[in-house]
Amino acid sequence: MPGSILGTAVRRLEDPELIRGRGTYVDNIVPLGALHVVFVRSPMAHARLESVDVAKAREAPGVVAVLTSDDLADLPDHRPFMVLNDACARPLLARGKVRFVGDMVAAVIATTTAEAVDAAELVEVDYDPLEPVVDAEAALADGAPLQFEELGSNLAAGMRDGDEVTPLDGADVVVRARIVNQRLAVAPMEGNAVTALPGDDTHDITVQVSTQMPHGLRDQVAKQWGWDPERVHVVAPHVGGGFGGKAGLAPEHAVVIEAARRLGRPVTWTETRSENLTAMPHGRGQVQYGELGLRRDGTIVGLRARVVGDAGAYAGFGGALALGPTRNMAQGVYRIPTISYGAASALTTTTPMGAFRGAGRPEAAAMLERLVDMAAVELGKDPAALRRQNFLQPDEFPLTTVTGSLYDSGDYEHSLDEALRLSGYDELRAEQARRRERGDRVLLGIGLAVYVEVTAGGAAQEYGKVTVDDDGGATIAVGTSGHGQGHATSFAMIVADRLGIPMDRIRFVQSDTAAVPRGGGTGGSRSLQLAGSSVLVAADTVLDRAREVVASVLEASPNDVVVTDDGTLGIAGVPGRSLTWTEVASAAHEQGVELAEARDESQPGATYPFGAHVSVVEVDLDTGRVTPVRHVAVDDCGRVLNPTLVAGQQHGGLVQGISQALWEGFSYDEDGNPVTGSFADYLLPSAAELPMFEAASTETPTPYNPLGAKGIGEAATIGSTPAVQNAVVDALAHLGVRHLDMPLTPDRVWRAVRDAEAGTLADPWSEPPAVFASLPVRGGSKDPEAASVDV
Template sequence: MPGSILGTSVRRVEDPELIRGHATYVDNIVPPGALHVVFVRSPLAHARLESVDATKAREAPGVVAVLTGDDLADVPDHRPFMVLNDACARPLLARGKVRFVGDMVAAVVATTTAEAVDAAELVEVDYDPLEPVVDPEAALADGAPLQFEDLGSNLAAGFRDPDDVRPLDGADVVVRARLVNQRLAVAPMEGNSVTAAPGGPDEPHDITVHVSTQMPHGLRGQVAEQWGWDLERVRVVAPHVGGGFGGKAGMAPEHAVVIETARRLGRVVTWTETRSENLTAMPHGRGQVQYAELGLRRDGTIVGLHARVVGDAGAYAGFGGALALGPTRNMAQGVYRIPSIAYDAAAVLTTTTPMGAFRGAGRPEAAAMLERMMDLAAAELDLDPAEIRRRNFLAPEDFPLTTVTGSLYDSGEYAKALDKALELAGYDELRAEQARRRDRGDRVVLGVGLAVYVEVTAGGGGAEYGKVSVDDDGGATVSVGTSAHGQGHATSFAMIVTDRLGIPMDQVRFVQSDTAVVPRGGGTGGSRSLQLAGSSVLVAADTVLERAREVVASALEASPDDVVVDDDGRLGVAGVPDRSMSWREVAVAAHEQGVELAEVRDESQQGATYPFGAHVSVVEVDLDTGRVTPVRHVAVDDCGRVLNPTLVAGQQHGGLAQGISQALWEGFSYDEDGNPTTGSFAAYLLPTAAEVPPFEAATTETPTPYNPLGAKGIGEAATVGSTPAVQNAVVDALAHLGVRHVDMPLTPDRVWRTVRDAEAGTVTDPWSEPPAFFATLPVRGSAGDPEAASVDV
């Protein structure tokens, strides 16, 4: 058997096609003659929709149709990726009301995009403005304007723990803070794009949909359910996808309108959103207000945590609001031994863009809350931030462990990751340099921030499709139900096949993201792909190898136990170099013997896996301007067994860039009338390579026992760890002024005002009393408690 390539850095096989301009994104492959859709969107955040007059638009040049909400009244309401509250249904096009700026009012269909844009200007809409409500806490105040009057409030879902759960009892010290995890735009490089082609009576599919999505099979299921088509009569194809990050996890309402238009007209119909549409209409991520109280003993050991969390659901009860109820609660214990946790949560409707998932989906929010509280506790008890963490870590021998909130942790060595991160960062010297600057009275101060996190991957469980087959030419084809959009799936799955069969990677073909070719799959989300699909590929390849050994044994008159794969990738008899067969010859022999060298597996695993890590952020803060300059970032992430260090490093780099960006720059905001104030890249600040600091990414390896690869997810891990490390670093830089907390994003203006107030002797208390509505939420498990599902995105 040749030496294993698993665990080695192998160059990505999918990149040449992308960097040479041969990629096939949806908008690149629109067939000639397709009709183009442009949406008329509401300029108001909240209004009665009195009338929509499309008469002039329908007469405009090139226009084939204009659809309004009334035209689509017979089509079922949109069913998003997850339904948080059925009482908040969203019509495909607005009827009766608009509920956020960007809500779709009409769809103009024309022979070109330019003609559709011109005609959209001719649609006359009569709005009767209503009072908006942008802030989720204000949305639950008495007298707040209601999104859905029949619901009776803006509470989409919520619960509280019973009053007899008292996690702070026995604490010597309690630290408290109100923390804001701001709303973010997903902002993938490629926005939403879809082309729908109706099938004829003699064609195998009623509809074929090319779409930029993370989950082709899930989207196929939504389409079939929406229109009542048999599943096998719907084909969904995801060509190259320019980023997803949770924002492309299901069928968008725009997708549904395009599909319905194609069905009605019997024509190919396409739509690709503009960047401003993407920023204002693709579901946003994060968006939580957290009231946290952490009780400790004088020696720094944790007694308990009480968290009250408001999740902004946006308009139509976007499922992102449910992240506060599910994943954030599930991960509230983090890496620590916390004996008691009380957790209350509310998902709240606002007149803003619906909320969805963004890289990490609820887990970064939990880590941000807990890691800020640990730093507040360290300051209160005059302990080093690293020391207070060490005193409370769960130990390796504690695993497997079920947390207070019900998560079953598989394995972890949290202190090992922290020690490595501190060593790489040169922690003691950083503290010494920080002290020297303070002693000199420097106006550019140094901050050092830590974060230790654990997150959940493949949290939705289930199985994943994987097929391995040997082709007649001696190569192999691997097919999977996941759907890559930058992660390197073609490389990692080919590595597994090469490792098991000895077939060179350049002879391994990769098939994904076409429901007509791959019969089933869960898609890509929640960092699930390698541990589930990879395990299916591994087991399928081993099964194919066993069949091949039988074929070779029969052909060479040997025992199957003596057949091995040699260093040249040939199958032969051990110890007899001249008795071997190439895979091409094995394929011919298999046909002759009636043996199929192909295997399909749908492997599942015992449970979710729990990657973890430790990050160290180093920043400089100019006290005179408030500018924060990230200087260094050290990330040590543990995703179990590492199959390809290059792929892992790529995910770390992208993840920590997004996490650092949330801490320092990004934030989607609205004015008091519900108008987006960050609706373009001129105002919504994404970093370039010039802003992202030098980073050092390393790993530790703590395999999971839950799958044969020992692998955990890595796609979201660095995002989870980086954000609180940077926020802690900025607060640490200002700690000598008495500053205890600064909310994200840590913009120059916000930091400067904090410094100005602190130097004037005014330090803001990070705590304020939680709103009264928490006490009115139904008790968890009671008849009034709406079920809150964990969302695996």
């Protein structure tokens, strides 16, 4: 059998099509004659809808229809793929109230986008303003304006551990901080886009849509309209980024589909950038009250965390992340004997919250890694040494954490040691000391973060099929939906490795529910470990059948049939006696053997990738400007199939993680108006703002799948954000600065320096909202899969 290509840096197969301008994004495959939708959106954060007059708009040139909530009264309210509070269901178009700036009031459908835009300006809406509430903590206070009066409060959901849990007992030192993990816009390169084509003899509807999860969206469409799922055809062509923001049926999708169904014509919508920033569900959005107790020698005693999650309008499912993944991952990489955790998810008159790369896990790591750094300063210990002292050890795995997560494998010290070695940590500390001694006004900050996260949660499985074609090539079909991660390359590597068929002769099928019968889509860093395992097992099964076929033709034992160095199937030790795959396919037909196998592989539990990051920044004390100088990332995703693909995921994750720490943040004024609704105000970095990344890997295979693979898609985002935040605070620690919230803008940093030099620094701790005392006590199973959100 030829040497294995697994673990080698194979170039991506997907790129030529994209870089040659042959992409098939939704907006550039719209059929001729399609109608175009423009949504009338609320300019107010909170108001009663007194009337919506569309008479003038319906008479405008090119207009075919104008829909309001009255026209959609026979359709169920929108339910996202995960419902936080069913009492807060969102109508497809606003009914009775608008609850955030950008809420959809009407849909104008015309023969061109320009005509729809003009007609949308003729829709007359009478709003009766109500008081907004844009801050999640303020929303939970007594007397706050209510999103849903019938609920009696803005608490969408909540839980806490019982009072018998006392995590700080026995602590000599307790460090405390109120930590803000700010709201982010997902901001993919391609925003939401959908084209719905009316039914035919085979399907009730065909939907071309930019989505991460075609089969999940198909099932939501079927449920919304009461169709058989097999009668719904969903196709995701090329997708220009998802990051959690395209995980499920959006209300805009549903309106477009209903318009196509009613009008019997193709209908399409592609959101503008301002729509994307203000209406696509946002990510993060937590206020965390963390308390870490330690003995004087540095041993961690316990953790108490109380987290307010911003759900936005309509109880967006992102508000549930505080209750699920953030809680599940609160223990991180450390031995923490006792944890007490509470979470309250608050309704606000802002864009509904969803997922963003990591979905609850980055928030947990950010909280814990800040507290550990604060503890190191309080105890006078090196932050690397304090972490190493408290690590869970490799021989303890598999291990169930205090919050119920079942860690499969890990070697946290190894990744930290490698990150410290690659960064030259001791010399960095020496340079930091020299600058301080000289009184330099541009100081060096060194930040560490060690994290563990969960991937492929939720008792997941995934579809994969391998078929040997008559021409001697092969076809792979998978239920995941790649949009830049390198799925076509990685799955082709597996089949080429097992069958010896060249990668350029392997076809890849995905993201079409008519061609792939089922699938979970892409989210939660699940694709390689689940779909890859299905492809691996399917390829091995096909190979076993092919051996039987060849053995029959060559009158040999199947055990003696091997894949030769030239990719044929021959007899071991007998040169010249082999069949090409074309010949094998022909012989299989004659013998009635099917050289195809479909599998739905699962694994006994989630996997837990981990890693260690070192961030090096310069902080100008006179201006507050932070300049990232170096970033060393050592991420462990189990067995590495293709280091090039892993590095690509690390680089993308690092950009987004560093950007949260330093620049990004979506905000509103006191009236609920977005103040970061364009790229002029919502700051995304270019390559010029970032250093060259130093990305490396350690490999700690999981025993849960035959590849030994864990997820890599979200890892670097989780590790990088707290590393950079810690680096900035570290640069200022000798001035007495204990904590700074993100984003670490020049203004925020400069004010901290000013206050430190004036001796007026504020305490980073304040008491959490009173709502936590009345939350229901968590009960039942501590199974982490039950509460995880997989995006």
